[in-house]
Amino acid sequence: MNSTVRIVDSYEEALAKNIVIVCLGFIINLINGMLVVTFFSNTMLSRDSRYILYIHLVINDMLMICVTVILYVLSYALPLVNVSWCCILVVLSSITFMITPLNLAGMAIERFIAICKPLHHSQICTPQRTYIFICLLWILGAIHCLADIIILLLTQPISFFRSFVPCYLIYVFPSKAHQEHATASQVIYMSLVWIILIYTYCRVLFTARKAVSKGSANKARSTILLHGVQLLLCMLSYIAPFTYIIITPVFPQHRANIGFCIYLLTIIMPRLLSPLIYGVRDQKFMKQMKEYFTCKVINVKIVPSKL
Numbered sequence: 001m002n003s004t005v006r007i008v009d010s011y012e013e014a015l016a017k018n019i020v021i022v023c024l025g026f027i028i029n030l031i032n033g034m035l036v037v038t039f040f041s042n043t044m045l046s047r048d049s050r051y052i053l054y055i056h057l058v059i060n061d062m063l064m065i066c067v068t069v070i071l072y073v074l075s076y077a078l079p080l081v082n083v084s085w086c087c088i089l090v091v092l093s094s095i096t097f098m099i100t101p102l103n104l105a106g107m108a109i110e111r112f113i114a115i116c117k118p119l120h121h122s123q124i125c126t127p128q129r130t131y132i133f134i135c136l137l138w139i140l141g142a143i144h145c146l147a148d149i150i151i152l153l154l155t156q157p158i159s160f161f162r163s164f165v166p167c168y169l170i171y172v173f174p175s176k177a178h179q180e181h182a183t184a185s186q187v188i189y190m191s192l193v194w195i196i197l198i199y200t201y202c203r204v205l206f207t208a209r210k211a212v213s214k215g216s217a218n219k220a221r222s223t224i225l226l227h228g229v230q231l232l233l234c235m236l237s238y239i240a241p242f243t244y245i246i247i248t249p250v251f252p253q254h255r256a257n258i259g260f261c262i263y264l265l266t267i268i269m270p271r272l273l274s275p276l277i278y279g280v281r282d283q284k285f286m287k288q289m290k291e292y293f294t295c296k297v298i299n300v301k302i303v304p305s306k307l
Contacts, residue, residue, distance in 0.1 A: 009256050014076050017260050024268050025069040031275045032058045038288045045284065049125035050110055056134050057103045061271045064096035068267055071167065080164035087152075089167065091145045098141040100270075104231050106133055116203055229273065236266050 009017070039045050039055040046052065071089055074081055114121045244262060248255050 009076070013256075017256075018073055018076060021069055021072050021263070021268075024264075024272075025065045028065055028268070028271050028275075029062050032062050032271075034289060034293055035275060035285065036062075038285060038292055041292060042288050045288070047127055049127060049130040050107070050114070051284075052127060052130045053103060053107045053110060053134075056137075057100070057107070058274060060096050060099050060103060061274055064093060064100070064267075065271060067093045067096065068263075072263065075166075075168050079166060081167040083163050083165055084161045086165060086167035087149065087161075091149065094145050095138070095141040098144070099137050101231065102137050102140060106137070112203055 035058050036055060039051060045055075067089055071093060074089075110125050113124055117124075244258060247258055251258065
């Protein structure tokens with residue numbers, strides 16, 4: 001929150017960027033909202049660990065999109081924000097930001113068990129264990145932020161939380177202090193997630209080649225590749241602060257444009273892929289969505305009564 005970044009944009013550029021961000025965020029949340037309604041309207045989907053993990057990813061994305069769009073607009077609309085409100089927004093964005101790759105790792109492990117160990121899938125991946133795993137994700141995502149909040153409470157007076165400070169997305173407009181603070185933890189975090197995902201994806205791909213149906217094998221590979229692209233874009237957001245700090249000294253006059261492009265590529269684009277990978281391409285989801293969100297023509301046949 002002590003960032004010294006100053007956004008220099010003309011009125012037309014600032015308005016255009018904010019309109020694009022708000023519209024894309026609204027469209028993504030509208031599509032994801034349809035998926036959430038479809039999930040909770042069908043008991044069969046809510047009992048499948050695969051769809052439970054997916055819908056948690058969707059809800060997490062919706063929350064993250066809302067918070068990050070608010071922070072992005074605030075960085076233009078209000079130069080100073082109340083510290084308490086800024087802490088809430090930054091903590092929510094950071095937690096949801098950390099949960100996304102962990103959730104993707106969990107989904108990859110679930111697919112690994114389903115394809116490589118199908119006989120044990122129903123016993124290992126139960127709904128109860130899936131909900132426990134989701135709770136662990138939120139605990140892991142919140143540990144880092146809670147530690148920062150506790151340190152802030154211990155080192156700052158109460159009056160500090162009533163003051164006003166600049167409030168930015170740290171992975172869009174990072175400071176050098178954020179880079180130095182996050183380097184070690186991000187490297188360890190990224191390494192662990194990547195080891196899990198590379199191993200599971202390779203095993204699933206090799207197993208998919210042995211499938212009896214060529215069409216199912218191709219579909220499995222396509223899903224895994226799309227999932228890998230989504231994960232790659234999500235993980236790129238962890239090196240986005242370093243990219244920003246490296247590029248901005250070379251093009252200081254385009255500082256705001258660089259942050260805008262980073263936000264689109266690392267925050268918005270991966271969330272556009274989620275409905276494509278598991279929503280639109282999934283037959284169960286598509287069937288349920290057609291039942292709830294398409295107009296049905298009902299033919300009424302009138303049969304004359306016999307007197």
